[in-house]
Amino acid sequence: GWVFTGFPWLQFGYTQIDSPFFGIAPIFGITGLTFFTVWASAVIFNFIFALSKKQWNLVSVNALLLLVVGGLSAYAGKVNFVQPKEEKGLTVTLAQGNIEQNLKWDPEYLYATVDIYQKQIFEHLGTSDLIILPESALPTLENAITPFFEALDRVAKEKNTEVMIGTVYRDEQSGKLLNSIVTAGNPDFPYELTTKNRYSKHHLVPFGEYVPLESLLRPLNSVFNLPMSAFQSGDAVQPSFMAKQHAFAPAICYEIIFGEQLRENLKKETDYLLTISNDAWFGDSIGPWQHLQMARMRALELGKPLIRATNTGISVFIDAKGNIEAQAPQFEETTLTHKMVPTEGKTPYAALGNLPIYVLSLIFVLLRGFTTLLKRRLNLSQK
Template sequence: MCQNKKIMILSSFFSLRQSYLVLALIYGVIGTLSFSPYNFWPAALISLFGLQTLLLNKHFIQTSAIGFIWGIGLFFSGINWIYISIANFGRMPTAINIFIVMLLISYLSFYPMLFAILMNCFWPYPSLCRFSLAAPALWHITEFSRSYILTGFPWLQFGYSQIDGPLKGLAPLAGVEAITFLLMIITGLFAHAFYNRALKSAMAAITIIFICQWSIKLRWYQSIPEHSINIAIIQGNIPQSIKWDTKQLIHTLNIYTSYTHRWMDKVSIIIWPESAITDLESNQQPFLHALDHELRAHGSALVTGIIDSDIEHNNCRNYNSLIVLGDTESYSYHNQNRYQKNHLVPFGEFMPQEKLLRYLAPFFNFPMSSFSHGNYLQRPLRIAGYNFTCSICYEIILGEQIRENLHPDTNCLLTISNDAWFGRSIGPWQHFQMARMRALELGRPLLCATNNGISAVINANGNVEKMIPPFTRQVLNSKVTFTTGQTPYSKFGVRPVWLCTLINLIIANIGRRK
């Protein structure tokens, strides 16, 4: 009888523990629904609320497990599309591909686990200090760490879920990090209300949401109608499997030039996507000079992605670059009116410990994966008399880097990309959602030109003005109105969020000791 009772106690204990882990996994998966293409922004509140409530009254091992499993749910459901590029282009066995993806997901899940451990170690009791002060501060610190350690991977930050939600008005004030910070405060207040039956905490959370909803009406920029131009974005839709095939180069150039000829005289600026010209710039001098001459004769400018090769001290450096043709100044191979990508993607564009890794496995032998870093700060690209702050692919998700490269005379943001690596997955949609946030934060319109989609024009309020469907070969023609002015975020960046983090930790620490 006694033995049976012990078995029942053990059985109920493991059953209870597993239920917490299942809930943690579910809450993590729900978080993915808040991001594009699902765009169900309340899912961010549900996911973070679930995490905060599950962590209450748990010992160290339970806390660690809940934080880690919640992260597995979020990142497995949210970034599993990385497997597509590894499996399709890495040429490694399936088991190795799965291992690499799971290793990345496990690494990213370490950060919510760290948040959970710190919360329960220093603020174990369900107080208002824990939920409204300590939680947002610790979350900001762990998310910041995830964004910078080992080159950083700031994907699936919950602030992005609010690009069409009630908290979007906070972005021009203090950036996407401030939205994430406030989400943690709101969900913390709901968790406090749930656990302590504190109606006032729930009302405070709802009040914050309504105030932020009102702030969307604020405008931190001024439109300049007299500075409106017609643009054409050419979405070539070249399959990634043949993009770098040298036999396809002429065919690819013919696609882009044929569409370009149709829009000369009709638009001021024509935009080709990242590495639209799949060859070294030095090899394409006759083509580039001829196209430059033709464009200038028709009064149009063209900006395109290309591989810039620079020989210095007998050392050849390749840069993922943007160059301008057909502008008032004739094209020259040594023209400084160009942009070179700074933040390269590990393994895709540069190799950490290159000699060792290339020797170990063909997985690390992606085409054009030996780029050099451009300068962190670069002047705006001058196109058709206007200034464009540029980024290539992954860089558009780096809010602080884009902000620091924004000049007071920047008229527009421009990003080019090639998301064909990730197939017909949710990855490109998440990328596009983050790009929209940059326009909202900085109060500038944004032009997105991609090889296979999503190509679009986004206004200074982060809304999509016009877009063309992915995986189609089309031209997006639109009239773009430039803006001027500075948002608070463009001036101060995330400093206000760090100040709030410091103040919160000080007050929460004082409250913990009482």
């Protein structure tokens, strides 16, 4: 999960998001749910083994253990750790441009891409509170097209609609190239390159967005020179990203698989989780569906509704229990509009992170050590 920047793709616990054990996630998070998945599998094996050997005392012990975990999960699944704030709902539109990966960074396709998203934006200005475009929606430096953003900022303000856009941005002070999100039409943060209302991706994809040991590897082969593979990281913890006076905790693409990072960026005022992505890299494989499953888990763990805007799909609205409320079809140029209601309060995992599962693991180890020592002493006394 963290060695060499980490790659916790599809931990075993994700298999349980649609199972009766989903209720463990808001308490122990995906690490805890993975722990219980592996542990329950071992208990089931021991139960079957004891049954085959007619060791009835072990059969009853393992059956009891399964009932305890099942009961805990069933109870947790019915508990509402967070409450909806009905009066603060937002009507949100997701713009899905469906730009093929082989065209996405083609300079000759820039104007066609701008035209697609401009049309989708103008269809919903004045009717939606917020319009969200996917990761790096416009395939050029934001710095190079600031007149477009300034014009959009003016029009969006007139229509009382805000627009979030995933951009490629170069910080002119530090020189950093950043994968970021910025807003247009926000009266509190008028659009400018130096706006404080910007989120910049922290957890970058190795080789996809940056090259480890760059000075050694880049000269070796063109495989290490993918388009836009020279990004730098934003801060690990950043201020809430604001739109329509609502606070968002963002994660760009790959970052959504890191539950602890998103939890650390959760603030008391956070209304929604937000992720924007370009899953066109995956083609028609199972990858986008796996990515979506992990995004659903973040909503379930943290008890916050999640909004996911993507280039080719799967663009969705997810409630605080990890259920999909509305979903756009994959590989279609389309928009999806839905009213999202934020929540208040915290799940145990949002408050404590992985601490409870670490403590529980330590208790299990100590108990095992104690019972082993006790057995040895009993055996010695009997001898």
